[in-house]
Every structure is written in C-alpha cells, then in structure tokens.
Amino acid sequence: MHPTPLIGLGRWRNLLLQDPLLPDAAWFVDTHWEPVERQRILTYLRQGRPLHHWMSHAQCEFRCQLPGSHMPDVELTDSMYLWPEMLIHQIEQHSVRLPAQFVAHALDQAAFPTAQAAEAEEGTAVDYTWWHAQPGWQQKVSTLSLLPPEEVRCYLSRYARGAIEYGSETAETVARRAQIVQELRQQID
C-alpha cells in the first residue's frame, strides 16, 4: 500500500515555471500577522525533518540578498505537509503569512510530531492540489515584477524559440504559462 501523499506548500511560481499553477509569494505578504502565532509557526517549520535534498539551488523569489536568500533546495516534512526550507526565510524576512488551514494544523498539536516525521518515506508522493488553489491575501502584486529585465528578456527569447523543456503538461499548465508570459512581455515593454 502506498502511504498517503504529503500536502505540498510554500512553493512559488518563478521564472523556471516548472509548475505555473503555483501561487505567487507576493500574494501571501501580510505584515499584520499576529506576532506570537507567527513565531509559533516559525518554530514549528524549523523543526521539520529534511526529506528531500535536491541537486538544484534555491533562490528567494523576492530577489533579496538577506541571510538565507540562496541555499540548497531542501524540503522539510512533519509527515503530513512538505515545505521548502526557503519558506522559513520568506516568513521571517518578507512577512509571508500561511493559510489558516496549515496554521490550525500546526497550532492544534501540543508539540512537533518528531516521531511521525522521522518515519516519513522519501519516495512519498506530494500533492499540490490544495496549494495551487491558495489565493493568498492580495493578488495585485507579483514577485515576477522584481525580476531584472535582462533575465525576463532571456527567458522570453528561449520560450519563443521553444528552447525550454517542461515536464508533464496539461491544458491548464499550458494556458497558465501563456498568461504568465503575457505578463512578462508587458513588464519589459
């Protein structure tokens, strides 16, 4: 029997656009997150058990040079959810606030489920359906607007040449990527 898939969260759309259905980190910025609750969530996330160590390198979507803005791409779990280590930096440095469902899940537990997290299997599937549908707290902002114009031009030229390979595509990912490309074109016009 396959274990229940982990629920993915804290991944964002960026110029790699491997998954264009991901939400934008800027939508989740909320400087009014209650500080005690925010601190408890940070403490919870920091206790995550490293499950995946990817070869790739993670760069903060806010394009800052603050501590933790560049790091190996590591994903942590509590046996139910899976999040990138970069998310901790983005909550601390960029006032990213997480959805109520995850906050309630973390706060409902007396302590971090260390034993269950230790038993999570590396090959467990990750489901991003819930995360894809998260609208955040504001939508009229985008971390794509923080990209240097030369990087956007380079991406658009590779996209136009069909030089970028994507994984499994659906009508929805193709449409969403086209929409993001449109957004990027307007940005450098």
Ligand SMILES: [Zn+2]
């Ligand atoms: Zn940052």
